Amino acid sequence: MAVTLKDIAAEAGVSLMTVSNVVNGKQARVSAATRDRIMRIVEDRGYVPSASARSLAAKSSRLVGLLVPAEDEASLTISPHTVEVIGMLERELRRLDYHLMLRGIAHRAEITEALRSWHLDGAVLLGFLDAEIDRLNVRTVGDVALVAMDCYSENPLALGVRSDDFGGAALATEHLAALGHRRIAFAGPGFSATGVVRRRFEGYRHVLGEHGIAYDPELVSAVEITRGDGVAYGRRLARERPDVTAVVTTADLLAIGTVEGLRAEGRSVPGDVSVIGYDDADIAAYVTPKLTTVAQDLPGKAAEAVRLMMGRLAGDARPAAATTLPVRLVERETAAPPRS
Amino acid sequence: MAVTLKDIAAEAGVSLMTVSNVVNGKQARVSAATRDRIMRIVEDRGYVPSASARSLAAKSSRLVGLLVPAEDEASLTISPHTVEVIGMLERELRRLDYHLMLRGIAHRAEITEALRSWHLDGAVLLGFLDAEIDRLNVRTVGDVALVAMDCYSENPLALGVRSDDFGGAALATEHLAALGHRRIAFAGPGFSATGVVRRRFEGYRHVLGEHGIAYDPELVSAVEITRGDGVAYGRRLARERPDVTAVVTTADLLAIGTVEGLRAEGRSVPGDVSVIGYDDADIAAYVTPKLTTVAQDLPGKAAEAVRLMMGRLAGDARPAAATTLPVRLVERETAAPPRS
DNA sequence: CTGAAAGCGCTTACAG
DNA sequence: CTGAAAGCGCTTACAG
Numbered sequence: 070m071a072v073t074l075k076d077i078a079a080e081a082g083v084s085l086m087t088v089s090n091v092v093n094g095k096q097a098r099v100s101a102a103t104r105d106r107i108m109r110i111v112e113d114r115g116y117v118p119s120a121s122a123r124s125l126a127a128k129s130s131r132l133v134g135l136l137v138p139a140e141d142e143a144s145l146t147i148s149p150h151t152v153e154v155i156g157m158l159e160r161e162l163r164r165l166d167y168h169l170m171l172r173g174i175a176h177r178a179e180i181t182e183a184l185r186s187w188h189l190d191g192a193v194l195l196g197f198l199d200a201e202i203d204r205l206n207v208r209t210v211g212d213v214a215l216v217a218m219d220c221y222s223e224n225p226l227a228l229g230v231r232s233d234d235f236g237g238a239a240l241a242t243e244h245l246a247a248l249g250h251r252r253i254a255f256a257g258p259g260f261s262a263t264g265v266v267r268r269r270f271e272g273y274r275h276v277l278g279e280h281g282i283a284y285d286p287e288l289v290s291a292v293e294i295t296r297g298d299g300v301a302y303g304r305r306l307a308r309e310r311p312d313v314t315a316v317v318t319t320a321d322l323l324a325i326g327t328v329e330g331l332r333a334e335g336r337s338v339p340g341d342v343s344v345i346g347y348d349d350a351d352i353a354a355y356v357t358p359k360l361t362t363v364a365q366d367l368p369g370k371a372a373e374a375v376r377l378m379m380g381r382l383a384g385d386a387r388p389a390a391a392t393t394l395p396v397r398l399v400e401r402e403t404a405a406p407p408r409s
Numbered sequence: 410m411a412v413t414l415k416d417i418a419a420e421a422g423v424s425l426m427t428v429s430n431v432v433n434g435k436q437a438r439v440s441a442a443t444r445d446r447i448m449r450i451v452e453d454r455g456y457v458p459s460a461s462a463r464s465l466a467a468k469s470s471r472l473v474g475l476l477v478p479a480e481d482e483a484s485l486t487i488s489p490h491t492v493e494v495i496g497m498l499e500r501e502l503r504r505l506d507y508h509l510m511l512r513g514i515a516h517r518a519e520i521t522e523a524l525r526s527w528h529l530d531g532a533v534l535l536g537f538l539d540a541e542i543d544r545l546n547v548r549t550v551g552d553v554a555l556v557a558m559d560c561y562s563e564n565p566l567a568l569g570v571r572s573d574d575f576g577g578a579a580l581a582t583e584h585l586a587a588l589g590h591r592r593i594a595f596a597g598p599g600f601s602a603t604g605v606v607r608r609r610f611e612g613y614r615h616v617l618g619e620h621g622i623a624y625d626p627e628l629v630s631a632v633e634i635t636r637g638d639g640v641a642y643g644r645r646l647a648r649e650r651p652d653v654t655a656v657v658t659t660a661d662l663l664a665i666g667t668v669e670g671l672r673a674e675g676r677s678v679p680g681d682v683s684v685i686g687y688d689d690a691d692i693a694a695y696v697t698p699k700l701t702t703v704a705q706d707l708p709g710k711a712a713e714a715v716r717l718m719m720g721r722l723a724g725d726a727r728p729a730a731a732t733t734l735p736v737r738l739v740e741r742e743t744a745a746p747p748r749s
Numbered sequence: 750c751t752g753a754a755a756g757c758g759c760t761t762a763c764a765g
Numbered sequence: 766c767t768g769a770a771a772g773c774g775c776t777t778a779c780a781g
Binding site: 074089118121123128 | 775777
């Protein structure tokens with residue numbers, strides 16, 4: 070059997086409580102001498118505290134969930150963007166001596182279940198629709214410290230962390246407009262449902278206005294952010310709207326597909342059409358031509374998520390305002406002045 | 410407060426035990442009538458069992474760890490290959506009502522700590538060196554069901570799941586040899602330490618022999634599997650060994666970098682030099698030219714890892730033999746007959 | 750500075 | 766088919 074507090078206490082000839090205090094670093098409550106003696110025994114016996122016992126007895130589990138939408142039978146689709154966030158969250162939490170539980174959510178009820186059954190201290194919700202976050206209430210969530218990433222829900226139960234989506238798309242559109250483009254298309258998924266895409270769309274439209282370019286709804290397309298959908302979109306665009314000379318997209322993968330689709334129809338990038346991606350995923354630099362794209366501050370986003378969560382766990386009662394992280398344009402090879 | 414078994418029992422007018430039996434589906438032990446009544450109350454009150462209480466009282470936690478090597482202060486580096494595995498493991502485990510804990514391991518001792526503190530039922534070790542798996546002993550591991558992925562350690566404490574590494578490299582080399590190549594280089598990381606790379610190297614060398622091609626140690630290079638290292642390698646190869654007409658690599662990213670480096674030095678791919686990747690990651694199909702590569706059965710690997718683990722948890726005492734999954738060549742655009 | 754008691758929410762035998 | 770008792774390994778007040 071694994072060694073327990075009791076074993077250590079017996080060997081040291083002290084009470085359970087004293088060992089507990091030593092193990093938890095409550096220095097003030099134990100003399101240096103007994104502390105050293107106990108520590109030595111702990112080391113020798115290779116004592117590891119039981120997290121389940123601890124989380125049952127204490128109010129804290131030191132467990133944080135990373136909840137990601139999932140299909141029932143499908144494996145988690147983890148975008149390049151999500152991967153970065155996972156890796157960074159894990160590091161931040163590990164540093165603070167927390168553990169990370171990764172969970173796909175196929176049904177609404179599973180959120181509550183995950184939070185409750187493991188007594189999670191906090192959770193990061195990644196990639197949920199605003200509406201789903203809106204629906205969270207105290208009954209389902211309890212007092213878990215929730216951080217919703219890339220979400221524009223006003224629900225005070227979830228602290229928000231996101232990038233400057235309006236600004237990112239504005240940056241991309243501005244770059245194209247400054248290059249001389251006038252017919253600029255916009256492609257992204259789920260307009261109505263996801264606030265992120267909506268803000269980016271608004272950034273695009275805003276800059277159009279600033280440059281006196283009339284907004285043309287026909288130039289805006291709902292396209293899923295996969296390479297395949299991008300290819301289809303690129304082909305369609307080339308055939309149906311040959312007048313378009315530039316495209317703002319909401320994801321690198323989508324942009325990469327768009328470039329391919331365009332080329333498949335005989336249009337060159339950036340000769341005939343400029344394309345700008347979003348995220349600056351690793352692949353953006355691998356493809357040919359290398360993708361001009363909008364980079365998010367992913368490490369900042371992960372760090373901020375953890376910072377907000379720890380703040381709430383430490384007792385910051387007032388719901389902090391949503392944090393918005395800066396964004397920047399990475400100029401590479403897919404944006405150039407229009408021909409003529 | 411959250412509702413507990415006791416609350417449900419009180420409301421139903423039965424004992425705690427009966428509710429526990431109902432919740433855990435021990436049908437035989439409760440009459441249909443009380444079962445239905447209890448279930449209704451459970452639903453109404455939104456009862457969620459406490460996993461920590463359960464794992465403390467029972468021998469099982471229904472928690473599985475995914476342990477990945479990490480640097481102390483660095484965020485987890487999750488390769489495209491690892492991402493797939495994570496997503497698939499999560500799905501398989503979720504289906505079986507297990508939860509996944511993701512943990513970076515910076516020091517040896519953290520493995521024990523992770524396993525013990527959360528009473529993990531099992532763990533998948535992903536990306537560790539064979540030597541690290543070798544060192545695992547019963548004292549550090551207890552009776553946790555361990556699966557080591559992509560590892561050739563003989564340690565019976567960890568069930569092995571891997572692809573046919575020898576066969577994969579053999580397939581790639583065979584393809585090149587059949588195309589007419591005679592000077593075929595091999596590039597991969599950490600030869601001595603990682604069994605995976607060693608087997609692939611052996612596959613390469615074996616096929617060379619079969620084709621009567623003399624083995625030239627100078628054609629074998631230790632290169633980290635990043636795109637940057639690949640670029641450097643490609644340039645070096647172009648300058649120092651212009652006679653080489655083909656390269657077998659152990660990773661897509663490395664292959665992609667190699668192609669770039671080769672081209673930067675004025676060599677064309679596959680015109681002057683053929684390059685074959687490994688893994689068939691998504692990016693392999695995105696780059697230009699599209700990468701010819703060796704595909705692993707990733708879903709199979711994840712499913713097999715879970716299957717083995719569940720077998721052990723169900724009591725398969727005898728250590729199952731390591732499982733080896735098949736591999737296949739995906740022909741795309743980076744391999745062609747040599748010039749001349 | 751140290752300890753005895755109660756309790757966190759379950760499950761595991763064991764009775765009836 | 767149902768239940769009372771003991772215990773899993775800790776922490777939290779509260780005493781001394």
